[in-house]
Amino acid sequence: MKRRLCIIACGAKKIWDVHPEAGATEAQYVYQSAFHKASQAYARTFFSEWAILSAKHGFLLPHDTVPENYDVAFGTKNPEIIALDRLMRQARDKQLDGVEEVVMLGGKKFRKIIHAVFGADKSSFPLADCQGIGFMLQKLNQAVANRQEIGKG
Template sequence: MRRLCIIACGAKKIWDVLPEAKATEAQHVYQSAFHKASQAYARTFFQEWAILSAKHGFLLPSDIVPENYDLAFGTKSEEIVTIDELIRQAQDKQLDDVDEVVMLGGKKFTGIMHAVFGEERSHFPLADCKGIGFMLQKLNKAVADKEEIGKG
C-alpha cells in the first residue's frame, strides 16, 4: 500500500533565521516547531512525504524554494496556489496514485485534500486537536513512542 504524508509549511522560514541564505531545499526551509515536529513524524512513519505551501503548492523534500515569502491558506490573496494547480502538481509529481494521504495540519486543509485526493483517501490524524500546542504534543509523543497516531 502506497501512503503519502503531507505536512503544512509554516510561516517561519530559513531566511528569518539566516537572512543571507540562498535558494534552499524545501526540507530545510521551514523552521517552526510545528513544522519540524511534522517532518520528524513524516520521516518516522512514511517513505513518501511532501510539504504543502500556499505559494508553491506541493514541495518534495528536495525541491528548491527560491526565496522567502509570506502567504498562507485561508487568507485572501491572488498568489495562493489554486486547487487546479495542486491537482496538476500531484499528477506531475506522481503523488496522485497513492492509496492513503495523511495530512498533518488543521481543519483548513480538509477541503484542499478532499479536492485533490478525494475524501476516501484523505486522513487527518490531528483533526481532533483544539490548537497547535495539542497537535505538537501529539506529534512529539507519536515519534517518541514510535507509534503512529490512530494506529495503536
Template sequence: MKRLCIIPCGAKKIWDVDPLKGATKACYVYRSPFHIACQKYATVFFSDWVILSAKHGFLFPDDLVLANYDVAFGTKKDDIITAEALRHQLKEKEIKDYQEIIVLGGKKYRKVISEVFDESYHVTYPLSGCKGIGYMLQRLNKAVESKEEIK
C-alpha cells in the first residue's frame, strides 16, 4: 500500500530568523519545535511526506514557499486554502495515488483532512491519543530515537 505522511506547518518560519531570506524550499521554512519533530519523524519512517499549509495547501519538501505569511486553520482569515482547492491539489500533485494517509497534528488538521480525503483512503492519526503538544513531541522524539513507528 502506497503511504503518505502529512505533517503540520507552523507559525514560526525561516523569515522570523532571517527576514531577508528569499524563496525557500518548504522543508526549510517551518521552524517550530513541533514541526521539526514531525519532519524528523516523517523522514525516518516514510519515503513520501508533505507539509499541510493553511495558505499553500500540500507542500512537498522541495516545493518553494516564496515569502512569510500568517495563516492558520481554525481562524477566520480570508486566505485559508479551501477544501475544494486541496482536493484539486490531490490530482495536480498526484497525492490521490496514495492509499494510506498518516496525519501528524491536532484537531484543526483532522477537520480539514476529513473534508479532503474520502472513505476510499485509509487515514490514521497516530497522535490522536495525546493530551497536548508536549505529549505529541515526546511520542515523536521517542519513536525516532527507538526507530519504532507510532501505531
C-alpha cells in the first residue's frame, strides 16, 4: 500500500489564546482556528499519517509537544522562521521523507517548501484552486461530510 502523508498548516490562534494557563501542549491540541480544525478532521479522515507544519517548530507530529505560545508565520521576515535545511533534517529524523505522496492543505506559500523537502513529483495541493480561506473551509468540510477525498472522485 502506498505510504501517504497529509501536512496541514498550523495557524495563528492557539490554545493559549483561549486558555492562557495551558502549559506545554501536544501539537494536535494547540491550533484553534476553524481552518486548522477542518484540516485536521480531513487529515484524520483520509490519512493514517499526518503532520502540522509550523513556521517556528517545523514538522510537528500530533503527539509532539509545543512548549509555549509563539507568533511566527511563513511569508514574513521573522528571523525565527525555521530554515529549509532544518525542515529537511526533521523530515528525515521523523521518517517522513520515505512517503510516496504528500498532500499539503494550505495556500500557495507552502508550495516551495513542500517541493524542496519532498519533491514536486510527490506533492499535491488540493486547495490550490480555492480563492480564499472560506472556499478552502467549505471544500474540506464537504469532503469530510461526504467521505470523499478532494480530487479523488
